[in-house]
Amino acid sequence: MSKKQQTLSSFFGVSPPTKKRQLEPESEKRFFLEKWLKDVPWLEANDERTEMWCKICRSNPHLADKTGAFYKGSKNFNHPLFDKHEKSKEHTNVVQAIANKHASQEEMSSRPLARWRDKLNEEQRQALFNIFLLAFHKAKHARPMSSYSEDIQLLKRLGVNVGGAYHSREGGTRIMQSIAHAISGDLRAKLQSAEFWGLLFDGSEDITKTEQEIVYIVSVSSNGEFTSDFIGLIELGADRTTQAITDRLVRLFQDTGLDDWTTKLVAVCTDGAAVNVGMYNGIVPKLR
Structure with a gap:
């Protein structure tokens, strides 16, 4: 407004004209969508649907990021950062820990080697014990499994009962894996208690x-x-x-x-x- 307009306005006691402000439109408020619970398997929300969180992370607080929005509870329904949380280091660590725990609970009785063991007579059990001892020795002393078959033949010549199964390198590797599974299971139970x-x-x-x-x-x-x-x-x-x-x-x-x-x-x-x-x-x- 010019100086002349200001003088006239003050003389007649009226306020100078002003431009009307154009109000900015309010951003549309979004609400929780029920389909998110189906699309995102780890998502959970309260009954009022005013807050959502990751149920996997909340069930494992010792591994999860307790400062994260999806642990404390997120109310951001405009930009629900599901993908970012799912790919985060803390969330993937929790998922991996749960997978390891389930794998460790697998019963050895469901494995072919264990089922075969239960049907053995005393002589066959002794043979299995001997080849288990060989596989354990090689693992403990970091010896290559490439010579496992030759070691079996040496034991035969020495008169050791080694039976007729698990004489290949692959067979020895399976035995070694079974031993490792049994030892790690006992150790896990001990340390968890x-x-x-x-x-x-x-x-x-x-x-x-x-x-x-x-x-x-x-x-x-x-x-x-x-x-x-x-x-x-x-x-x-x-x-x-x-x-x-x-x-x-x-x-x-x-x-x-x-x-x-x-x-x-x-x-x-x-x-x-x-x-x-x-x-x-x-x-x-x-x-x-």
Whole structure:
């Protein structure tokens, strides 16, 4: 408005004309859609349909991202970021842990080797015991399975009863897998029943000079005795950052069935390298 218009307006005591503001249209409010419950299997919502969340993550709080919207409860119905949550690292870790747990509960009796074992006579059982012992020896001492068939023939010449089955390399591998399944099942049950445990890990090398981290867990039995158990090796590979090693440790916990490791891990013992115990970016602080 010009200066002349302002003077005339003040003289006659009227307000100067103003342009009418054009009101912006309000954004359309969206509501919860029932079809989301069918399209997204992990989605859950309250009865009023004012909030939604991931039921898988909420059922595993020790693994889930407790700060995430789909753990605390999301009210964002305009942009429900289902795909982003489903692909998130925390959600996929929970899904993998559940899958590992279900796999560990598979009964050995459903496997062909176990059904065959139940039909054996005493002589056949002794033969099975001998070839199991051979497979266990090769696994424990990191010997290649390529010589398994030749070892069977050597045992035959020495008069050892080895029966007539599982003499191939593939047969020996199946036996080794069955032994590993039985041992890991017992270890899993033992550690899951423990109230708390400690972690030991250190650098190691295999016979090919591949750098690894060897991992043990120390737990307390019901009668107060301390026991240490080997739970696995972590190959370092090209990515040897603290975050990469920490992620591999967590994955090893999950593969062993220790989904509640965040509540039971009370101590960590390792050497004083910065990658392990660095105050801000070490593995130990990242496990807290």
